[in-house]
Amino acid sequence: MQKVLSYDGTFEGFLSTVFKVYEEKLSQVDIQRESNVQGSFFGATEEIITNKTHADRVWKGLQKKLTSYGRNQLYYSFLSEMDSIENTLLDYIRQVFDTTENIEKDFSNSTVLKLSKITRSVGREKHRMEAFVRFKLTKDGLYFANVAPDFNVLPLLAKHFKSRYADQKWVIYDIQRNYGLHYNLEHVETIVMEFPKHFDFTKTSEDFFAKEELEFQELWQNYFKSTNIESRKNMLLHVRHVPKRYWKYLSEKQPF
Amino acid sequence: MSFERIKEKLSILADAAKYDVSCASSGSDRTNKNKGLGDAKGMGICHTYTEDGRCVSLLKILLTNHCIFDCAYCVTRKSNDIKRAAFKVQEVVDLTINFYRRNYIEGLFLSSGIFKNADYTMERLVAVAKRLRLEENFNGYIHLKSIPGASDELMREAGLYADRLSVNIEIPTREGLKRLAPDKKREDFIKPMKKVTQEIIQYKAEKKIIKSTPKYAPAGQSTQMIIGASGENDYQIMTASNFFYKKFNLKRVYYSGYVPISYDSRLPQIGSEVPMLRENRLYQTDWLMRFYGFHIHEIVNETHQHLDLDIDPKLSWALRNIHEFPVDVNRANKRMLARVPGLGMTSVYKILNARKFRQLNWEHLKRLGVALNRAKYFLICNSNDFERRDLAPDKIKGLILQNSKSKFRNATSNQLNLFG
Numbered sequence: 001m002q003k004v005l006s007y008d009g010t011f012e013g014f015l016s017t018v019f020k021v022y023e024e025k026l027s028q029v030d031i032q033r034e035s036n037v038q039g040s041f042f043g044a045t046e047e048i049i050t051n052k053t054h055a056d057r058v059w060k061g062l063q064k065k066l067t068s069y070g071r072n073q074l075y076y077s078f079l080s081e082m083d084s085i086e087n088t089l090l091d092y093i094r095q096v097f098d099t100t101e102n103i104e105k106d107f108s109n110s111t112v113l114k115l116s117k118i119t120r121s122v123g124r125e126k127h128r129m130e131a132f133v134r135f136k137l138t139k140d141g142l143y144f145a146n147v148a149p150d151f152n153v154l155p156l157l158a159k160h161f162k163s164r165y166a167d168q169k170w171v172i173y174d175i176q177r178n179y180g181l182h183y184n185l186e187h188v189e190t191i192v193m194e195f196p197k198h199f200d201f202t203k204t205s206e207d208f209f210a211k212e213e214l215e216f217q218e219l220w221q222n223y224f225k226s227t228n229i230e231s232r233k234n235m236l237l238h239v240r241h242v243p244k245r246y247w248k249y250l251s252e253k254q255p256f
Numbered sequence: 257m258s259f260e261r262i263k264e265k266l267s268i269l270a271d272a273a274k275y276d277v278s279c280a281s282s283g284s285d286r287t288n289k290n291k292g293l294g295d296a297k298g299m300g301i302c303h304t305y306t307e308d309g310r311c312v313s314l315l316k317i318l319l320t321n322h323c324i325f326d327c328a329y330c331v332t333r334k335s336n337d338i339k340r341a342a343f344k345v346q347e348v349v350d351l352t353i354n355f356y357r358r359n360y361i362e363g364l365f366l367s368s369g370i371f372k373n374a375d376y377t378m379e380r381l382v383a384v385a386k387r388l389r390l391e392e393n394f395n396g397y398i399h400l401k402s403i404p405g406a407s408d409e410l411m412r413e414a415g416l417y418a419d420r421l422s423v424n425i426e427i428p429t430r431e432g433l434k435r436l437a438p439d440k441k442r443e444d445f446i447k448p449m450k451k452v453t454q455e456i457i458q459y460k461a462e463k464k465i466i467k468s469t470p471k472y473a474p475a476g477q478s479t480q481m482i483i484g485a486s487g488e489n490d491y492q493i494m495t496a497s498n499f500f501y502k503k504f505n506l507k508r509v510y511y512s513g514y515v516p517i518s519y520d521s522r523l524p525q526i527g528s529e530v531p532m533l534r535e536n537r538l539y540q541t542d543w544l545m546r547f548y549g550f551h552i553h554e555i556v557n558e559t560h561q562h563l564d565l566d567i568d569p570k571l572s573w574a575l576r577n578i579h580e581f582p583v584d585v586n587r588a589n590k591r592m593l594a595r596v597p598g599l600g601m602t603s604v605y606k607i608l609n610a611r612k613f614r615q616l617n618w619e620h621l622k623r624l625g626v627a628l629n630r631a632k633y634f635l636i637c638n639s640n641d642f643e644r645r646d647l648a649p650d651k652i653k654g655l656i657l658q659n660s661k662s663k664f665r666n667a668t669s670n671q672l673n674l675f676g
């Protein structure tokens with residue numbers, strides 16, 4: 001009978017669940033995030049408590065069977081938060097442990113191929129965030145950016161932004177998932193912020209942002225226009241590179 | 257800085273710089289130092305795209321658009337009646353830093369009209385880069401234009417601060433250059449290019465012995481040629497390109513479809529179309545040369561001086577060399593797989609990995625993302641169901657064009673989407 005296992009939504013929680021599956025030799029399971037447990041008519045739902053030791057053991061086991069390429073495939077796909085991704089990942093993990101060879105690049109295996117495609121989408125989103133984050137300087141000298149990525153890519157961004165903006169304080173905030181990364185000149189930490197009611201993330205209110213902030217946005221917008229070659233205009237191509245759903249966060253796309 | 261004044265300068269000097277198509281910011285190995293600002297290692301990022309679909313990665317501006325020369329194809333030429341402006345060194349530094357901190361750009365691409373003389377101009381470009389590196393501790397990407405005729409000393413200094421240096425040849429033939437840019441001599445372009453090539457070689461040698469040798473232009477050199485301004489053919493363009501790649505170890509050659517900007521009778525008139533499809537074909541050829549193991553003369557040569565516009569150069573080559581096909585997906589080596597129309601390098605890589613596990617059939621190839629509508633005429637795989645008809649090249653071309661009409665009708669070029 002199928003059993004529903006619910007976990008807290010973290011990667012460690014997921015790995016703890018995998019541990020449970022192996023420990024109790026469960027064959028038919030449906031892993032779900034706590035926040036959207038659907039329950040099951042017939043089976044029972046069991047809540048899995050995140051356990052670091054268990055998670056580590058599963059991860060160590062995977063390290064023996066996969067290179068960093070395959071482990072990335074797992075982690076990136078996990079961050080996609082796609083419906084039922086946990087079950088696909090479990091299927092993948094089972095195949096990894098059941099096969100003597102390393103299967104991570106067997107692109108003719110449908111599970112591997114599926115994960116490699118999801119990994120690419122998540123990777124693309126990470127890359128887009130690295131490109132489309134637009135910092136605005138606040139009155140307190142902090143560079144603030146808000147994002148709303150399709151996938152939960154914030155954990156993948158810390159390293160890039162830390163090594164690039166080592167001498168400025170910054171925050172990148174995911175307004176959809178309501179948490180952010182904060183770099184305080186020492187290290188990057190996760191934060192949850194409260195914003196004033198009706199705070200408009202697309203605007204640059206003088207109440208919060210530095211005086212020169214709007215000037216630089218205007219200069220940038222100006223540059224964006226000047227560097228375009230009208231006789232080569234190709235909006236189709238433009239929109240393919242910068243999909244419309246990202247426009248609201250790009251200062252060069254804002255009407256002033 | 258005075259905002260209104262800067263705004264005006266920026267419009268003028270960005271507008272004048274936009275015809276330089278290079279916007280690459282990759283290939284450097286400069287990392288963040290002493291917790292300063294910026295990091296230029298790895299792949300460059302396109303922070304946005306212009307409405308014409310080109311990557312915006314660098315703040316690309318001229319230091320000034322005053323120029324003592326009169327190159328016919330250039331908006332900045334002396335005889336052109338336009339507004340002139342000049343940035344101060346510190347203004348460029350401030351703009352770069354402030355744009356960079358907001359994650360608008362990967363760095364600066366600074367070029368310039370020639371005012372007074374080559375060295376005077378080059379000196380100022382170097383001054384900007386130097387101030388960014390030494391005073392602002394900036395580790396982002398810097399691309400400086402090497403001014404034709406600049407002295408060896410200045411070029412040596414430029415490479416100490418810049419990641420990339422470039423001289424635009426613009427006109428691929430000596431004869432065309434003489435006609436359109438009478439003030440310029442080919443030797444003047446070659447001189448700084450040669451110096452930089454030597455310095456790079458020397459740097460690499462010294463670095464092997466002394467780790468702390470200061471970096472010298474880690475992202476190398478590039479150049480640009482204008483396409484369709486001087487009546488040159490594709491064979492001439494690619495021959496010149498090949499020469500510069502080989503002789504000066506260039507990282508990139510850019511091909512820029514000429515955008516008509518004047519009524520000069522030596523040039524295509526204002527209103528004539530920008531040859532974007534041709535430009536795209538040249539980029540494809542360039543890629544075949546650099547990444548797909550083709551020799552330039554396999555693609556263009558004495559008897560085949562023009563690239564086909566209706567089909568890409570790889571397909572064109574395959575049709576002319578139909579005796580090399582079909583290729584067996586499960587046996588062929590990497591070199592041959594890369595030559596199959598419809599197979600990009602990503603597909604080749606996936607095939608090489610996947611076939612270690614099992615014999616691949618059409619279904620596998622389809623799922624790997626191979627463009628079968630083209631590849632199927634050139635491949636056999638683990639299936640009895642392959643193209644048995646002995647089709648003549650013309651027939652294959654017709655069938656392929658029929659099935660991919662929209663793509664070819666849509667003549668927009670894009671260097672990022674090469675064999676897609």
Ligand code: SF4
Binds near residue numbers: 323326368370
């Ligand atoms: S020297 Fe350079 S800027 Fe001056 S006219 Fe010639 S191409 Fe234009």
